[in-house]
Amino acid sequence: MDLRKLRHAVVLSEELNFARAAQRVNLTQSALSRSIQSLEEELDGKLFDRTLHGVSITPIGLQVVKRAKELLTDANNLRHEVTLMQNHEMGDIHFGVGPLPGATFLPPVLAQLLNDYPKLRTEVNINNWNALLQQLHDEQLEFFIADVHNLTEDKRITVQRFSRQYGGFFCRHEHPLAGKALRNKQDIFEFPLVSVRLPDNVKIELHHYFELVPEQKFELSLTCDNPALLHYVCLHSDSILLSTYPVVKAEIERGAMCELKMQDQIEVYAEMGIVTLAGRSLSPAASWLIDKIRQYIEKREGNL
Helix, strand or coil: CCCCHHHHHHHHHHHHHHHHHHHCCCHHHHHHHHHHHHHHHHHHHCCCECCCEEECCHHHHHHHHHHHHHHHHHHHCCCCCHHHCCCCCCCEEEEEEHHHHCCCCHHHHHHHHHHCCHHHEEEEEEHHHHHHHHHCCCCCEEEEEEECCCCCCCCCCCEEEEEEEHHHHHHHCCCCCCCCCCCCCHHHHHHHHHECCCHHHHHHHHHCCCCCCCCCCCCCCEECCEEEEEEEHHHHHEEEEEEEHHHHHHHHHHHCEECCECCCCCCCEEEEEEEEEECCCCCHHHHHHCCCCCHHHHHHCCCC
């Protein structure tokens, strides 16, 4: 149904005069008459009686005008909301993030988002990539940011890789291995190993690096997707944390943690990527947020 025709009917009901109504809607009197006639034909009902003395509205016309006013108000509200969304002044963002980006570059970006656009409603789900992928397919998320090592080719999703977080093995400053150059890298297996959920290919690389026999798996004593919990455990036990440098940066700078150095140091990293549904347009707020994350990463890496 054409909203313009409904507006013409509302104005005519207020003026009850074709000449005055036509002037208000910037039409000729004949064009307004054709618009009203077209609406009556579309609704299969007479809205106005035309007499020599003027125009009167019919009972059907009264009901149509009442509903037309509601529809026109809703349409105006919708236009206003879209304008606000385009300007990121309102709307909803539902997205997911892996534990590593959730502990590093996301917090300052979210703080800026809420400072700049306090009326946005943002919901963030921190979880492992596998759970986030399922939620994306279920359309519970617009996108997610995580380590995409394990993501295989899937025509249903689009993956944009944008950053690597390199890492290593870390322990508390008072750890028995702290400050020592490990001649035997397998010495770390004398202590509990803790980390976030590791991608399968990272486990394979670590298996080769530590020269484990085929039947021996590279296993963690504690697997948890909450970096804050892992840090506490590492700082209050002799456990060894496998993590990325950005995640432990604060603890290293204040001398609470240190990196374990081993022979032929392995290069481990998390491959950060943005994952969306293939062919799906993002909301303006989500696009803005992704751009800000990219800018933050580029600025941080430029300062390293």
